[in-house]
Amino acid sequence: MGIEDAFGQVVRRMRKERHLSQETLAFNSHLDRSFISLLECGRKQPTLITIFQIARALNVSPSEIIKAVEELEG
């Protein structure tokens, strides 16, 4: 499993745990909804700042997201 795929799955899981739509997550993270979709599908990878934006919108620390990615990918 690729890192981008793992990241997408982690974000999707965390988003659904919080009962957020992609649209709401996009709004709260100041990102485009279509891009959130591409991320969750593992078709794009984020930059550092994007990771921090998404983490903030999910009310989780960026390192927790990355840790989850490591566990899913490793």
Place this chain on the structure above:
Amino acid sequence: MGIEDAFGQVVRRMRKERHLSQETLAFNSHLDRSFISLLECGRKQPTLITIFQIARALNVSPSEIIKAVEELEG
């Protein structure tokens, strides 16, 4: 302090702790040396995969790097 600046400082600190040159880090992470320099100076931000590559070259987990960035930036 910006996130990119914090990332650069963290990488530089970890690199020096391991007594590596930018050139060695670049080689081990399969990145260009000039780009490592730009990262450490906070003039560029990495993508997710680049973070993982650098972490591997530093023999540290990506989430540990991000955690250090959070602490330096927060």
Place this chain on the structure above:
DNA sequence: TTGTAGACTAACGTCGACA
């Protein structure tokens, strides 16, 4: 509500060179 497409701008990352 989500996936995807196309067109677009800005930025990543490479490479060679020089102080």
Place this chain on the structure above:
DNA sequence: CTGTCGACGTTAGTCTACA
């Protein structure tokens, strides 16, 4: 050994639109 420059190809991220 490191910072920076310019040129370059690739990709992040936006926006509109449609199934």
